[in-house]
Amino acid sequence: MIKLVVNADDLGxxxxxxxxxxxxxxxxxxxxxxxxxTGANVSDAVARARAQKLPLGVHLCVTTxxxxxxxxxxxxxxxxxxxxxxxxxxxxxxxxxxLVPAEEVLEELRAQVNRVRSLGVEVDHLDxxxxxxxxxxxxxxxxxxAVELGxxxxxxxxxxxxxxxxxxxxxxxxxxxHGMARARPTAEARRITSHGIFESGVLNERRLLRLISNLEDxxxxxVCHPGMSPGVVTEDPHWRYQWESEFAAVCSPRVRxxxxxxxxxxxxxxxxx
Numbered sequence: 690m691i692k693l694v695v696n697a698d699d700l701g702x703x704x705x706x707x708x709x710x711x712x713x714x715x716x717x718x719x720x721x722x723x724x725x726x727t728g729a730n731v732s733d734a735v736a737r738a739r740a741q742k743l744p745l746g747v748h749l750c751v752t753t754x755x756x757x758x759x760x761x762x763x764x765x766x767x768x769x770x771x772x773x774x775x776x777x778x779x780x781x782x783x784x785x786x787x788l789v790p791a792e793e794v795l796e797e798l799r800a801q802v803n804r805v806r807s808l809g810v811e812v813d814h815l816d817x818x819x820x821x822x823x824x825x826x827x828x829x830x831x832x833x834x835a836v837e838l839g840x841x842x843x844x845x846x847x848x849x850x851x852x853x854x855x856x857x858x859x860x861x862x863x864x865x866x867h868g869m870a871r872a873r874p875t876a877e878a879r880r881i882t883s884h885g886i887f888e889s890g891v892l893n894e895r896r897l898l899r900l901i902s903n904l905e906d907x908x909x910x911x912v913c914h915p916g917m918s919p920g921v922v923t924e925d926p927h928w929r930y931q932w933e934s935e936f937a938a939v940c941s942p943r944v945r946x947x948x949x950x951x952x953x954x955x956x957x958x959x960x961x962x
Contacts, residue, residue, distance in 0.1 A: 691953045692961055693901075694881070694910040695939060696721040696843075698748055698816070700738060701728030702922065707737070709916030709936045714743045717940035718948060719915065721957045723748035723816050726801035727755040727773075729923075735808040744957035746814035746840070747805050749798050749831065751821060752780050754924045758800035759793075767793040775925070777819040784824060795830050802838065814958035816843035820886065832878040841958050843910060844880035881958065885912040890930035897938045901947050908961050915939050 697710040700722040707730055713719040723746045724735060738745055754775055757768040766789050767773065774780045783789050805812055815835050816822075822831035822842070835842040884904075888896045892913055900911055916932030938944060948955065 691904050691906055692908045692956050693953050694721050694958055695719050696910055697913050697915050698723050699725050701725045701731030701734040703919040704730050705919040706916035707734040709932055711737055713915040713936055713939045718945055718955060719939050720955050724805050725750055726758050726804045735810060739809060744813050744959055745810045747802050747812055748816060748818050749801055750818035752776050752819055757797050758804045759797045764793045764797050766790055767797055777821055781824055791830060798834055814841045835878040841879040841881050843883045845883045845886045881908055881910050883910040883912055890914060892935045892938055894938045894941045897944055898947055913939055
């Protein structure tokens with residue numbers, strides 16, 4: 690049997706993205722979402738998600754120029770000037786250069802989980818914005834937190850493909866993440882095999898059908914980023930995903946038909962084995 694979670698990232702970041710996620714749950718195959726606890730729209734987004742019974746996890750974040758959930762004075766190296774660094778490359782450089790204390794990162798991650806819980810959410814899984822939990826050293830922190838909380842954790846183990854050569858930068862990032870994900874675990878976290886990392890931001894109907902068709906027996910997650918185009922995301926003005934194309938993909942009748950043809954059981958993380 691194939692059990693599949695279709696998870697939408699970034700709930701709480703922007704009202705237009707939130708609108709797409711909530712509609713994708715109501716009208717499409719999205720079964721779960723992860724909350725960006727430090728997003729400007731998080732309180733309203735969570736209230737609306739709870740009202741329509743959308744299962745939620747926490748999208749742990751230490752980038753994208755967002756303000757921390759922990760007091761700024763207590764995470765001053767993680768969030769210099771009261772904001773996280775721009776992106777995964779800037780954070781990874783600072784992290785590997787030992788400019789960010791692990792204690793600050795762990796305090797911030799705990800604060801984000803607590804913020805989401807304070808909004809009434811029964812958190813059912815963890816993942817990280819830009820997959821930073823795979824970085825050496827970060828893995829120990831995030832896996833340890835997942836074990837402590839008894840929550841499953843996203844693990845991008847999608848198989849490498851020749852298609853990765855068609856988009857070299859995305860292919861290189863996917864290959865790097867795949868390699869780090871294959872490394873020996875540092876904790877006994879429950880890892881859920883995740884797909885769609887290479888397709889992030891460009892997941893159209895054709896690509897989604899391919900991912901679904903290639904699933905094998907077991908428990909899987911497909912990552913998606915549905916939304917109504919936000920124009921400019923204030924915290925990251927250069928961010929350009931195809932939010933509306935991804936929304937159309939997860940709401941496609943052909944996608945739902947393929948899931949039914951294969952006998953795939955759609956579920957949330959809380960409904961896995």
